[in-house]
Amino acid sequence: MDSKNLIRFLFFTFIIALLLLLTLTNIPYPLPLSDNSALLDCATNSRRCTIKQPPKPTTRLHTTDLPHHPLDPLTLTELNKVRSILLSHALFSNSNSFAFHSIVLDEPDKTVVLEWSHGDALPPRKASIIARVNGKTHVLTVDITTGVVTPVDVGEHSGYPTMTIEDMTSSTWAPLGNAEFNRTIMARGIDLKDLACLPISLGWFGKKEENRRLIKVQCYSMDGTANFYMRPIEGLTVVLDMDTKQVVEISDKGRNIPIPKAAGTDYRFSAQNTKHNLVNPISIEQPKGPSFVIENEHLVKWANWEFHLKSDPRAGVVISRARVKDPGTGEIRNVMYKGFTSELFVPYMDPTDAWYFKTYMDAGEYGFGLQSMPLDPLNDCPRNAYYMDGVFAAGDGKPYVRENMVCVYESYAGDIGWRHSESPITGMEIREVRPKVTLVVRMAASVANYDYIVDWEFQMDGLIRVKVGLSGILMVKGTSYDNMNQVNQPENLYGTLLSENVVGVIHDHYITFYLDMDVDGPDNSFVKVNLKRETTSPEESPRLSYLKAVRNVAKTEKDAQVKLKLYDPSEYHIVNPSKKTRVGNPTGYKLVPGGTAASLLDLDDPPQKRGAFTNNQIWVTPYNKSEEWAGGLFTYQSHGDDTLAVWSERDRAIENKDIVMWYTLGFHHVPCQEDYPIMPTVSSSFDLKPVNFYDSNPILNIPPHFEKDLPVCNAAASAA
Ligand SMILES: [Cu+2]
Incomplete structure (x- = not known):
């Protein structure tokens, strides 16, 4: 072996040894049964016992995730593909006002899933979509492989789809664009910068809540606490049109009700003046790793x-x-x-x-x-x-x-799976507990x-x-x-x-x-x-x-x-x-x-x-x-x-x-x-x-x- 090959050989041996070491120390499944006769010492068996900082959950990018099971949720790549299929579809490309309220796996029929077994090809991957386009709700299916978009008839029902996160966040800010609302807040002695508002679904009580998507917004004072929920601006309710973000109605029936105090409301550990340690630290150690595996x-x-x-x-x-x-x-x-x-x-x-x-x-x-x-x-x-x-x-x-x-x-949790012990009456020395x-x-x-x-x-x-x-x-x-x-x-x-x-x-x-x-x-x-x-x-x-x-x-x-x-x-x-x-x-x-x-x-x-x-x-x-x-x-x-x-x-x-x-x-x-x-x-x-x-x-x-x-x-x- 010439010196170049020797260096190459040593290099590969080192890499293989390193990989083996990394695999063994991070192995995510139970180790093979070993001789249990010796007392296990965490110092040599568990990384968690020997280091101050336990391993944090790893950040996963999900960009290379692949579906392996008919019920696996849509992967990041599949979601991107569904989005591009939808955006180039006439329903969306011809509209300037739409939102996707739900994009999830359209699960294959139960019989298909029950017949599928590990190693079989996956049934066609499809996405189920609930979208709002120009004020109308649409339910669609997208075949991810063929790109075919099919409307789904779900019958005529009242109601609207689940709010998007954007619906909720934009609703909390929308009232601030209304001068009357701002005047009301200031009249209550609240600085607008201390305002925290919540989007509150308003149910349905008849005609008033029909034919448009509405939401109610109520607000709190953040002044002096992270727990603004304990400082309601009582009696003030704003009704918003969730699609246009226009204020429909402002009701203020709590002008005489004081904003509760901030003192004593903060729950964060950092905000506590006195801290009581009631118990010693406690943890479960699994030096042999967990007994479960999560495949794919x-x-x-x-x-x-x-x-x-x-x-x-x-x-x-x-x-x-x-x-x-x-x-x-x-x-x-x-x-x-x-x-x-x-x-x-x-x-x-x-x-x-x-x-x-x-x-x-x-x-x-x-x-x-x-x-x-x-x-x-x-x-x-x-x-x-x-x-x-x-x-x-x-x-x-x-x-x-x-x-x-x-x-x-x-x-x-220290609980018992089953047990029995014999009392002295029988004279049998039995104490069996699992x-x-x-x-x-x-x-x-x-x-x-x-x-x-x-x-x-x-x-x-x-x-x-x-x-x-x-x-x-x-x-x-x-x-x-x-x-x-x-x-x-x-x-x-x-x-x-x-x-x-x-x-x-x-x-x-x-x-x-x-x-x-x-x-x-x-x-x-x-x-x-x-x-x-x-x-x-x-x-x-x-x-x-x-x-x-x-x-x-x-x-x-x-x-x-x-x-x-x-x-x-x-x-x-x-x-x-x-x-x-x-x-x-x-x-x-x-x-x-x-x-x-x-x-x-x-x-x-x-x-x-x-x-x-x-x-x-x-x-x-x-x-x-x-x-x-x-x-x-x-x-x-x-x-x-x-x-x-x-x-x-x-x-x-x-x-x-x-x-x-x-x-x-x-x-x-x-x-x-x-x-x-x-x-x-x-x-x-x-x-x-x-x-x-x-x-x-x-x-x-x-x-x-x-x-x-x-x-x-x-x-x-x-x-x-
Ligand atoms: Cu409760």
Whole structure:
């Protein structure tokens, strides 16, 4: 070998060694099982223990992203292509006034997705577009390969598409162009530079809200605080035409109400004068790396689970094709085809001029995904989290990246998977316990003042827990009262006096989930397992009464409209009638309801008509690709003519069919002083739990924790 070749050889050897080293230290999937007999020391096993700054989520450019799965969202490149196809289409090239309200993947038909398997060619990639052109709404499909644009007939419905981010931001500034508005603000003693305004969807209450896209704007003072929400300019409401940005009406009915004080409202850590450290630092260490892999950005594989995960501008997070491996047979079994947050309905309970219209639909009006902000590493998600970006289209069709929008991590909260210990009575020395480790998919949306945390938590025993956390800042009302001793009729406050001149107005939160369950295949039935009291006859038993489980299979949609009742309880099963367990039970999953709030509004109240999907807590509909949004495709200013309640009234057959279950998690929120100036998180959840899905406990043979297997961070390493 001559010296030139030797140098070349040494150079390549060095590069290969370097690549190998980098790969091993950054390996994103579980390392092969090694000898566990030695005590693991984080100092040598985990980079996180040996360095002060843990690795930050990496910034991804997404310019080279490719779709790998039929359900993968549109990539940055595809979004650019869709935009250029649309801009050269006559509908847009001949118009000087248009906006794209939604550009997302037009998912292939379910049968196509179900037939597709890894390695197959992708079905044609198509985009679904909702656009406004010269004041008219258009729904289109774009074939990304052929460039063909096809109009889609979605029928005649009231309402407008989800606002674009540009709609919202431009609306907040528009009132400043109106001299009367500026005079009103200054008359309240507010400097225009301290003004912060919010775009507030105004619902629909009749003729006044028809034939044009309107929005209401209310403003706050930022003087002296970042938490301007606590300083409302009460009673001042501007009605804007969202298309022309013209002020339609200014209503000012709060001139005598003071702007609440700024002191004590700032929630930022940097703004706190005293800081209380109540606990020592805590973290989960995974020296061997996580136990999950995310293939091609979207296919999550963890323990016995596999599912497709993507972000969506309207729904936030979408879980698709959730399948679980049967530990008995090794078979990969279908559980859920698709699950996501379909709508959030938040009606406020104050009928006065500046408040009656506050009846938000956060997904359909604002875009739950559009409002999902980047997660804060270490605090929103633990140190061992993996982050996923959202790639969305702006109002002009240009793609943008919402970084770290979703996180995925394994959670060990010290909970127990199963346990049993024998008492001394039996003389048997048995203590068997299995720890519960779960996989969490999390997003957090900040819809202006309010924050929603949505978790999809997968357990090894087959259970899926969907949890919604509420935090953020209350929407408050200014009042002239500064103490309850001035209030004669507290119920006329419409809420709780939280601080001097601040009322937290009572409201509800309803989060409606779309759950296309496919238990062991698409054709399923919904069974109400009703617990009924049976009474005994004299002499039959010393007991007078007992409970029987009576199974009622829902034949049509109306059989599956469920209002939860504590004294007439049922279990709610989705079963596959043609798939039986070893002993002959139909395989199934059950919905275990969580939050118990139900809407008490009058069914004819316009907000409740629009939010009629909350009239029942559970609904079951036959699968229909066009029925995904519980408040209708066009929720903004809708009249309630395209809701889940309307579809369900058709009373279609649902027995042994491809069915979709809808569940609404509800919260009544009577604010309290602890919610001021920012709310400690309140959570509620529901479960999708296997019920006769497995032949026996699927986590019977998982191992317990042993000290020798667990990572140890020694003091020297931690302090390094
Ligand atoms: Cu609330």
